[in-house]
Amino acid sequence: MKEEPELIEKIIGALTYITMGMAGFVWLIIGLFTKARLKTFLQFHIFQSIFLALAFAVISIFVGWVSNLLSVIPLINKVVAQINFLLNMPWFFNYSFIQVILYAFLFYLAIQAFRGKYSYVPWVSEVIGHNISH
Numbered sequence: 001m002k003e004e005p006e007l008i009e010k011i012i013g014a015l016t017y018i019t020m021g022m023a024g025f026v027w028l029i030i031g032l033f034t035k036a037r038l039k040t041f042l043q044f045h046i047f048q049s050i051f052l053a054l055a056f057a058v059i060s061i062f063v064g065w066v067s068n069l070l071s072v073i074p075l076i077n078k079v080v081a082q083i084n085f086l087l088n089m090p091w092f093f094n095y096s097f098i099q100v101i102l103y104a105f106l107f108y109l110a111i112q113a114f115r116g117k118y119s120y121v122p123w124v125s126e127v128i129g130h131n132i133s134h
Contacts, residue, residue, distance in 0.1 A: 005041040005116045013045035013113030017106050021050035040132055045113045048121065048128045052109075055124075056102070 005013070016024030024046030031038050038046070067084055071077045088096045095103070112119035119125070 005039065009039060009042045010114050010116055013042055014110040016046050016049040017052075017110040017113060020053040020056075020106075021046070024049050041116070041118070043132050044118060044125075044128055047132065048119070048124060049109070051124055051128065052121065 012023060012027050016022075016027070027042070028038070028046060030036075067080055070080045087098055091097045092100050109119045109121075118129075
């Protein structure tokens, strides 16, 4: 039976998703200097949020690169420009569709961490869980 995480662990776990891994990274640095051992719950959420933030950055750079590459091809550039506009135009409280989806997902993960639950993201959670448990 897994023990219930402490309140500070729940707060740090939630904050690490909201800050795209930065709060968790700072907590890892603090733990490194104080030589404190982080519990599995906190390690899981910190590493998952950092991994998701890095994955989002890499995917954003790749999609931007492909979009720029396709924008120089005649006829395709009109379609790429239209898709780019539709995905990035203000949609909900001046946020784009992609931003709304991303923030809703991060908010869900933060709530799950604050509730003391292990959130599941396909493939990512399996890799993180496997590496933390060993």
